[in-house]
Amino acid sequence: MTAQILDGKATAAAIKTGLKERVDALRARGITPGLGTLLVGDDVGSQKYVAGKHRDSEQIGVRSIRRELPATATQEEIEAVVRELNEDPACTGYIVQLPLPKGIDTNRVLGLMDPDKDADGLHPTSLGRLVLNEPGPLPCTPQGIIQLLRKHDVELAGAHVVVVGRGITVGRSIPLLLTRRSENATVTQCHTGTRDLPALLRQADVIVAAAGVPHLIKPEDVRSGAAVLDVGVSRDEHGKIVGDVHPGVAEVAAWISPNPGGVGPMTRAQLLVNVVEAAERTAGE
Numbered sequence: 001m002t003a004q005i006l007d008g009k010a011t012a013a014a015i016k017t018g019l020k021e022r023v024d025a026l027r028a029r030g031i032t033p034g035l036g037t038l039l040v041g042d043d044v045g046s047q048k049y050v051a052g053k054h055r056d057s058e059q060i061g062v063r064s065i066r067r068e069l070p071a072t073a074t075q076e077e078i079e080a081v082v083r084e085l086n087e088d089p090a091c092t093g094y095i096v097q098l099p100l101p102k103g104i105d106t107n108r109v110l111g112l113m114d115p116d117k118d119a120d121g122l123h124p125t126s127l128g129r130l131v132l133n134e135p136g137p138l139p140c141t142p143q144g145i146i147q148l149l150r151k152h153d154v155e156l157a158g159a160h161v162v163v164v165g166r167g168i169t170v171g172r173s174i175p176l177l178l179t180r181r182s183e184n185a186t187v188t189q190c191h192t193g194t195r196d197l198p199a200l201l202r203q204a205d206v207i208v209a210a211a212g213v214p215h216l217i218k219p220e221d222v223r224s225g226a227a228v229l230d231v232g233v234s235r236d237e238h239g240k241i242v243g244d245v246h247p248g249v250a251e252v253a254a255w256i257s258p259n260p261g262g263v264g265p266m267t268r269a270q271l272l273v274n275v276v277e278a279a280e281r282t283a284g285e
């Protein structure tokens with residue numbers, strides 16, 4: 001292995017230490033931030049992610065509010081829980097774990113959330129604020145990736161970032177963050193309709209692989225100085241994570257995020273940043 005590791009676990013732990021101090025300060029003023037989650041169905045991956053979010057919350061003194069519905073839940077039942085979380089004063093920020101079961105109108109559910117309680121940065125108002133350069137919660141995985149690169153001094157200003165994927169949690173929004181003046185990167189967005197993906201990948205200083213296609217990014221597609229972030233989560237027959245990045249890429253790239261242990265913990269840390277910032281805003285700080 002030649003690549004240096006973009007250590008998401010350690011970086012997330014440092015962020016959580018800083019957040020705990022801010023939560024302690026809020027609690028000393030009688031304000032306890034509360035993270036709500038709505039999990040619908042029995043997807044094992046989603047159950048793990050939600051459990052991890054609550055484990056992190058508890059570590060830093062954020063209250064956990066868990067709502068679960070079966071995979072058979074109707075649109076109306078899901079919307080009723082969203083309304084309940086909107087009204088619950090103990091819940092200062094919340095997320096609806098994605099994906100929702102087939103047949104559910106996800107955009108309608110997200111649109112019903114109180115934008116001031118959006119901990120995921122995926123509410124239409126939050127995405128609009130991002131486009132307009134206004135303050136608001138940032139999408140967790142994209143902002144987690146940027147923090148991970150910053151922490152390891154990987155230069156983004158002037159860099160050519162190739163994003164592979166156009167899903168709502170990462171691919172769609174990360175170009176909006178990367179092209180802000182504060183990051184100043186140039187982005188090429190690729191997807192299943194992209195002609196000659198390897199040719200574009202070979203031009204990249206940074207690759208964000210979020211396609212959900214096991215081992216899509218091959219060693220021969222990566223420049224030797226590149227940083228490669230593996231966001232993809234597929235599972236093999238034993239339930240083990242298989243990322244979008246072929247293991248051989250670690251022999252070529254300058255930087256690589258492990259999977260697990262890279263982008264996942266950063267997603268969870270950024271969620272807590274959003275929850276704490278929302279509680280601070282409410283407290284008038």
Ligand SMILES: Nc1nc2c(c(=O)[nH]1)N[C@@H](CN(C=O)c1ccc(C(=O)N[C@@H](CCC(=O)O)C(=O)O)cc1)CN2
Nearest residue numbers: 048049095096097098099140169260261262264265267
């Ligand atoms: N409402 C949302 N739903 C989903 C999001 C999101 O940002 N908001 N992103 C993904 C899943 N995701 C967040 O919920 C997520 C993925 C992975 C991890 C994580 O900590 N992974 C660990 C490994 C855990 C395991 O063993 O499976 C790691 O990478 O080390 C956290 C959150 C889709 N849904």
